[in-house]
Amino acid sequence: MKSIKALFVLALMATLAVPAFAETQNVKVSGSIDAYYFNRTNYDLTGGNDASVVPAGTAVIAPGVVGATGGSLNNRSDSDGFFRSNTQIEVAANLTDNVSTVINLVNQRDWNSDVLGASTGAAPNNTANEFGVDLDLAYVQMKEIFYAPLTLTVGRQDIWFGRGFVIGNNNRTWDNNGTTSADEYSATTAFDAIRATLDFNPWTLDFVYSNLNENAVNAEDDIDLWIANVNYKFAEYNAVAEGYFISEQDKAALSAAGAGSVGTDNNVTNTIGGRVQFDPISQITLGAELAYQFGDYSAVVAQQRDRSALGLDIFGTYRFDNTWKPELTLEYVHFSGEDDLSNTTQSDYEGWNLLYRGRYYTAYEDFRELLYATGDGFDQPASTNSNMFQVKGSLKPMADLLLEASASFFWNDADVHTAAVTVPSNVFTSSNTKSKDIGWEVDTQATYDYTEDVSFGLLVSWFVPGDFYTTPNDSTATDVVSSVKVSF
Numbered sequence: 001m002k003s004i005k006a007l008f009v010l011a012l013m014a015t016l017a018v019p020a021f022a023e024t025q026n027v028k029v030s031g032s033i034d035a036y037y038f039n040r041t042n043y044d045l046t047g048g049n050d051a052s053v054v055p056a057g058t059a060v061i062a063p064g065v066v067g068a069t070g071g072s073l074n075n076r077s078d079s080d081g082f083f084r085s086n087t088q089i090e091v092a093a094n095l096t097d098n099v100s101t102v103i104n105l106v107n108q109r110d111w112n113s114d115v116l117g118a119s120t121g122a123a124p125n126n127t128a129n130e131f132g133v134d135l136d137l138a139y140v141q142m143k144e145i146f147y148a149p150l151t152l153t154v155g156r157q158d159i160w161f162g163r164g165f166v167i168g169n170n171n172r173t174w175d176n177n178g179t180t181s182a183d184e185y186s187a188t189t190a191f192d193a194i195r196a197t198l199d200f201n202p203w204t205l206d207f208v209y210s211n212l213n214e215n216a217v218n219a220e221d222d223i224d225l226w227i228a229n230v231n232y233k234f235a236e237y238n239a240v241a242e243g244y245f246i247s248e249q250d251k252a253a254l255s256a257a258g259a260g261s262v263g264t265d266n267n268v269t270n271t272i273g274g275r276v277q278f279d280p281i282s283q284i285t286l287g288a289e290l291a292y293q294f295g296d297y298s299a300v301v302a303q304q305r306d307r308s309a310l311g312l313d314i315f316g317t318y319r320f321d322n323t324w325k326p327e328l329t330l331e332y333v334h335f336s337g338e339d340d341l342s343n344t345t346q347s348d349y350e351g352w353n354l355l356y357r358g359r360y361y362t363a364y365e366d367f368r369e370l371l372y373a374t375g376d377g378f379d380q381p382a383s384t385n386s387n388m389f390q391v392k393g394s395l396k397p398m399a400d401l402l403l404e405a406s407a408s409f410f411w412n413d414a415d416v417h418t419a420a421v422t423v424p425s426n427v428f429t430s431s432n433t434k435s436k437d438i439g440w441e442v443d444t445q446a447t448y449d450y451t452e453d454v455s456f457g458l459l460v461s462w463f464v465p466g467d468f469y470t471t472p473n474d475s476t477a478t479d480v481v482s483s484v485k486v487s488f
Contacts, residue, residue, distance in 0.1 A: 023096045031089040032487040038182055039480040041079040043364075045465055046375035047475035053080045053181065054373045056381070078475075083111035084180065086187040090137070098144050102157075104137035106187045110180055129177035136188045153195040159208060160358050161229050162242050162275045165289050165313055168358015172212060182481075184360065184367050191225070191356075204231040213252050221255035223248065225356070238285075239278035246271040247295075248355060254301050268295035269307060269353045285317040297349035299341075308348040310336040326395040333361065337385025337414035350414065354383035361390060362408050363443050363461040363479050375473035378416055378434060386438070387411050400449040410438035412468070437466030457483040 043053040090104040109130045139155030160168040174186035193210035208227035215221040229244040250267040273291030280286060293309040315331040338351035360366040365388075368374060369381040392406035419432040443461040450456060459481040465474045 025094045025096065028092045029090070030092070030488060032086070032485065034086045034187070034483060034485045036084045036182070036185060036481055036483045037081070038084065039079060039081045041478040042475040043080070043372050043477050044375045045469055045473050045475050045477060047078060047472065049078065056369050056371055056373045080181070082113065082181060084182055084185065085109060085111065086185070088136070088187055099140065099142050101140045102137050103135075106134045106136045107131060108134070108180055108187055113179070113181070129179045132177050132179070134176050134188055136190055149199045151197040151199065153193075153197070156190045156192050157195065158189060159191050159193060159195065159210070159227075161206070161227070161244060162289065163287075163313070164358025165275070165311065166244070166246060166271055166273065166291055167227060167356050170212070170356055171354075183371055189358075202233045202235070205229070206231075212248075215252050215255065219255070221252045223250045223252050234278070237278045237280065240276070242275040244271075244273055246355070248353070254298060266296070266298040266301070266304070269293055269355065270295040271355065273311070283319045283321065287315050289313040293353055300343050303343045305346065305349040307353075309350050309352045310334070311352050324395045324397050327393065329390075329392040331361070331388075331390045331392070333386075333388040333390075334413065335384050335386045337380070337412055339414035339417065351380075352384045354381070357383070361388060362406070362441050363459060363481075364463040364477055365408065365410055365438075365441050374469075376469055378418055379438075379468065380416065382410070385413050385416070387413055402447045404443075404445045404447075406443045407440065408443070409440045411466070412436040412438060416468070435467035438468050439464050439466035453487050455485050457481075457485070
C-alpha cells in the first residue's frame with residue numbers, strides 16, 4: 001500500500017505544477033440555512049428517568065437518579081426539546097484549462113445550548129464553540145488532466161457511490177467541535193481525499209485514497225481508506241451495474257494500548273461487493289446489492305481474528321399511474337452479526353463494519369447505540385447484527401406537497417448473550433440468550449415546498465421496542481422534528 005500511496009503523492013505533485021495564478025472565469029456563491037426544532041422522548045428506552053437522549057458510549061442513569069447525563073436539576077423530564085441550525089456558504093470558481101475549485105464553510109449549532117456540569121449539580125457552562133465555523137469542502141478539480149477521460153479531485157470532498165450502502169458519509173466529521181445534538185442531521189460529511197475518475201462512457205472508473213485520521217504524524221497510527229469503484233450504465237431499462245473494492249486500514253484503534261501495537265494493521269476491513277438496478281417496465285424499479293467483508297479484527301492487542309461479514313440490500317419500487325404520483329417500496333436490509341464478543345475465541349469475527357455508509361432508512365433505529373445509548377447494557381449498534389424489512393409509501397396530493405410514511409421491522413441476525421460459560425469453551429444457553437426481536441418503527445413525514453428556495457418539513461416517528469428489551473428499558477421512543485430550509 002505504501003507504493004500506491006507514493007503514486008498518489010506523485011499525482012498530487014503533478015497537479016501542483018499547474019500555474020499558480022490561474023485566471024478566474026466565473027465565481028458562484030451559494031448557500032443554505034436549515035433550522036430545526038426537535039422534541040424527543042425516551043431515546044434511552046427507559047421511562048421515569050431524566051435522560052431521554054444520551055450519547056452512545058455514555059452510562060445511562062437509572063430511573064429517579066440525577067447525574068452528568070441527566071439533564072437539568074430543576075426541570076426533570078423524559079423528553080428533550082431544542083433548536084438546531086445548519087448554515088452553509090459555498091464559493092465555487094471556474095478557472096482556465098478545466099480547473100475548478102470549491103470551498104464550503106459550515107456553522108452547525110444547537111441554539112444557545114449549555115453543557116451540563118458535573119454530577120454534583122455544578123452550574124452549566126455555555127458551549128464555547130457554538131458559533132465556530134467548520135471547513136466542510138475545500139477541493140480543486142482538474143478535468144481532462146494529462147489524459148482526456150481523466151478527472152482528478154484533490155482536497156476535502158463529498159464521496160458517494162451507488163445508493164450509499166457502504167460509502168457516502170464520513171461520520172467522523174458529523175460534530176467536529178462536540179457542540180451539537182442530533183448529529184445525524186450534520187451538514188459536514190466530507191472526506192480528505194484524492195480521487196481519480198476515468199470516464200469511458202458508459203464505463204466509469206473511480207480510484208480514491210482518503211486519510212481519515214493522521215494522529216501523530218511521526219507514528220504509524222493512521223486510518224486510511226482505499227476505494228476502487230467500477231460503474232456501467234446500460235442503454236436500456238435504465239439499468240446500472242456496479243462493483244467495488246474498499247479497504248479501511250485502521251492502525252489507530254489499538255495504538256493507545258501500547259507501543260507494541262503501533263505500526264500494525266490491528267483492524268483491516270476489506271469490502272468487496274456489487275450492485276445491480278434496473279426498470280423492467282417504466283413503473284417498476286428493482287435492485288440488489290451484496291457486499292462481503294474480510295480482513296483482520298482486534299479488540300485487544302494480543303487477540304486477532306479473521307473477518308467474515310455480509311451485507312445485503314434488496315428493494316423494489318412500484319410507481320402507480322395516478323396524478324398524485326403514489327409510490328410503494330419494499331426493502332430488506334441485512335448486516336451480519338457476531339454472537340461471541342469475548343476476547344478468548346479464535347473463530348471468525350462476523351459482525352458487519354458500518355464503515356462510512358451514506359444512506360439511512362429510519363429516524364431512530366439506524367442510530368440506536370451508534371449515536372444514542374439505550375438503558376440496555378447488551379444491545380449492539382444498529383449498524384451491525386441487524387435485519388430490517390421496510391414498507392414505504394409516498395404520494396404528492398399537490399405539486400408542492402410530498403407525504404411519506406414507512407413501517408419497519410427489526411431483528412438480530414446473531415444471538416446476543418448476557419453471559420457465557422468459558423470452561424472448557426464458550427457455551428451459551430437459552431437462559432442467557434436474549435430474544436432477537438428488536439422492535440418496529442413507524443416514520444411519517446410531510447414536506448411542503450413554499451417556493452423553489454424555501455421548504456417546510458415535519459417528521460413524526462415512533463420506535464416500539466420488541467422482546468429483546470425488558471422492563472424498565474422497553475419504553476416507546478418518539479421523535480418529532482419540524483424544519484424550515486432555505487437555499488440560495
